Amino acid sequence: MRYAYLGPEGTFTEAALRAVDADADALACPTIQSALTAVREGAADRAVVAIESSVEGIVTATVDELATGGGDLAIAAELQIPVAFALLVRPGAALSDIKTVGGHPQAMPQCRGWLAANLPDGEWIPAASNAEAARQVGDGQLDAALAGAFAADRYGLEILASEVHDRPNAVTRFVVVAPTGPLPAPTGTDRTSLAAFLADDRPGALLEILTEFAVRGINLTTIQSRPTGDRLGQYYFYVDCEGHVDDARVGEALMGLRRVCADVRFLGSYARCDGGRTQVRPGTSDAEFAEAAAWLGRLRFGRV
């Protein structure tokens, strides 16, 4: 199985990919978009991409590409890994040697406090990825990189400081993206992802969307407005909810969205990585949906 990921080697995404499949044939890509495109075009079977950080929120490149790209991809699985930053330097370097620090643009805000306290005069130089910054440290273009400790070996660097991120317990959730096809079977601890494009930007539209879920007893685990790019104030909503599209209540909610939205893109139903069981409120189990459908059939046939 060939996996595309945001390279180069040594990124957190590669660490996630190795957690999915330690022996994967890995295809490093320069951007999230190109990793997903590799799956679309058959250069890879699957892509592993970050989708949400406990610190920075939704990874907009992933979400936007899934929601507004070609439409032939779906999330097949998810996993989360702790995000622990280390400060990587060339062997022998000390803090006082560091003039420039690089990393992915999202790395800096996660280490802002540590940098302010320990490298107040260091200049921040964004790079395409943390691993790219590590590579540049190896090449001498930068003095230090914020990256996972596992990147040190690959680029011949030393760990000058570990755990330099401000928030302990930071995690990033990654998804495995595959071409659309048969869905993973429901497990009772599933998540369903979708993008809902509003029919218009009238005030109550979001309330209407939330009500489609609430009336069927479905918990949302993520909701995020994203600009459609057409003009300020025009959004689509990226939504993760509990349950599987094969669950009756989730299926009916999706049909409700389909009817009231301009467009709904289904982005997959898959087992949750955090093991939280789906809450099923009274009146919303598959058995209760089936019983109600049988009852309705009898009513329509003229029996009460």
Next chain:
Amino acid sequence: MRYAYLGPEGTFTEAALRAVDADADALACPTIQSALTAVREGAADRAVVAIESSVEGIVTATVDELATGGGDLAIAAELQIPVAFALLVRPGAALSDIKTVGGHPQAMPQCRGWLAANLPDGEWIPAASNAEAARQVGDGQLDAALAGAFAADRYGLEILASEVHDRPNAVTRFVVVAPTGPLPAPTGTDRTSLAAFLADDRPGALLEILTEFAVRGINLTTIQSRPTGDRLGQYYFYVDCEGHVDDARVGEALMGLRRVCADVRFLGSYARCDGGRTQVRPGTSDAEFAEAAAWLGRLRFGRV
């Protein structure tokens, strides 16, 4: 076809029955309950009973008997007739001769203003029906009766004053009740009636019921809480909504109620007598429901 109705001859209900079928074989019954029981037990094919007055509201005997009686009856049709009261007396009698006035208990409140102005000292004597009061006038037990003008002939009375009701344009809606069986076909101007028994009396339960309709774009035309009789503050809700149970949105709403209520009794889908067309909001037509169901089927099969 044999029809049971609230007799005796000369009631508004008989007038309604004649509007349904001028040549009906009519079975006069002493109460609304007994008229409905006659259909249940096969003594009549159908019953014509009042269900709502524009002045007095829901006719609770009808609603309670349909909602909590045997469960084997359904509304098959409806009609409304104007309710115009006349003051009926023995031939030759004048206002000054009237000491006692009788009628159905609901007749008096509809004529209260006229009575206060014209018969301030008249004593009100309730009767089992307006026609029964007219009969008693004929027998000399009462001096005057509030009843439909059409009752005068039958009991050998005169119309001393017509249009004695306080509100012009008062109407009563009647329903034709039949044993459950094949439903009337949808017409596009239908009404559906049901009784919803709450699972518990928690505060948000009514809001929850209303939301099941609202989220599917269904207008309610009547909603009425009725005591279940068990204790103060415990209710069921009688609901009339626009549309037919064969409409996808109405069917889904009924299934929703079935799932979240302790019990739902379906009381019929039938053509509205007022000709108002069912409002169908964007996203709630049968075609849109069908399209969404087909889309969901494709999703579940793994196609986006």
Next chain:
Amino acid sequence: MRYAYLGPEGTFTEAALRAVDADADALACPTIQSALTAVREGAADRAVVAIESSVEGIVTATVDELATGGGDLAIAAELQIPVAFALLVRPGAALSDIKTVGGHPQAMPQCRGWLAANLPDGEWIPAASNAEAARQVGDGQLDAALAGAFAADRYGLEILASEVHDRPNAVTRFVVVAPTGPLPAPTGTDRTSLAAFLADDRPGALLEILTEFAVRGINLTTIQSRPTGDRLGQYYFYVDCEGHVDDARVGEALMGLRRVCADVRFLGSYARCDGGRTQVRPGTSDAEFAEAAAWLGRLRFGRV
């Protein structure tokens, strides 16, 4: 203190009045409307009237007169009493002697089962009150009356059967109505009554009204639609909610109704007779309202 009530002597209402004030100067009135009018016109200081039966529901004459009458009355207190029917006859009479049974129109449906089992051939004759039926038994016009056992003595009758009502534990709630004036102080177990007239009969109007209460965490204990009498399908809503108009959340909800309804009539805040404490959800106590108001004042003054 002079109390008006629905007479004659021996009604359940008189029993309620005596429970309020055993030595009251009692003014028997022929109808609920006339009892309330007596207070309006100064012929009595207060009226005791039934407002809700656990069997028959809202007493529409009371509710309609409070909601649409002169507007100068309010509920000052409430109480509930058990409703136990007895069958009263002339001394020495037996079941087999009974051809006719009388009582208030609401008495019969509460005893229907007993009557069908024990007096299947008895004719039902409605009367203006149960006590009036008892009086007619004494006078020989009727053979038996459904009434409270306490009416037997007054009319020289015997109790042939007691507890003849079909449902045990039936109760009726009565209210003490007074001219508007200073309100009873909040007790923590209060009820507030009001009538809300919709601005128009658009579908979502009831949902809107319920939301004004729900968003402020207020439980409703009664909600009842009543026709305005203008035409079928046009309603006002009679509402009882938990709490006192002096409670911040109730006051804000009432202001919300005032703004979105065509009219709101306040019908009183008074101690509940059932002792149920008002539920106060997090964020809706008076202290939390006061804190939020102080915070808003600071914001508007330019402090965050």
Next chain:
Amino acid sequence: MRYAYLGPEGTFTEAALRAVDADADALACPTIQSALTAVREGAADRAVVAIESSVEGIVTATVDELATGGGDLAIAAELQIPVAFALLVRPGAALSDIKTVGGHPQAMPQCRGWLAANLPDGEWIPAASNAEAARQVGDGQLDAALAGAFAADRYGLEILASEVHDRPNAVTRFVVVAPTGPLPAPTGTDRTSLAAFLADDRPGALLEILTEFAVRGINLTTIQSRPTGDRLGQYYFYVDCEGHVDDARVGEALMGLRRVCADVRFLGSYARCDGGRTQVRPGTSDAEFAEAAAWLGRLRFGRV
């Protein structure tokens, strides 16, 4: 008046600052956070920072710093400017000379289509700002920069291609941030910004927040969930709504949020830059709020 902004000279933010005050004493800062800190610490009177892009959505650095930073800043004004990218090169350079293209990380996604069509082999090098990329082009470190055309002069560059962004009409909204203090007066075309921190992450919490606005007829213009950083799935909501905190309906909604949320941070009320008038639904004007408050006062005093 001294303004802090995201420098260096030549950024879109500087263009926005000049639109606010052409002769401002401008303090270039390396990050959005440092621009806001400059105001907090008195190094500048105000800061001009981007808050929303029609292409990329909310500017999370701005929103997070306002919502979770020191709490002593508020938005005093807003403006929006078109975002038009040009490709800047050293004088005389041609497309075929370009190996590397730099710019702010958000610049690339906005020009992705143009780059793919015209510079398919160009390597993308992120920079701290577009202007920094332009500076690097001037220094010979990069071959081309995506930046505003106005940056060309400052760095001695030429415009090789203009309007290279994929979406026409892209705009960015900027806000002027000042220390908290007296608010701008209401204009009838105002916006109010706030951050709402949920009391817990229960499913209905967002629905509850939206209802606080909806029940008072207030339109939202932006709503965005942001991680609190504590763990995945825990959010606060950044909200822009129509109207001014001095408007009665906005004030009451804010108090409602204050009561039901763990925390609410008010971020300012200020005139909208797009001139859209605040929609005031029936029943929600200041006059209607005042009338309802006067009515409530009378009720509490015992007058109906």
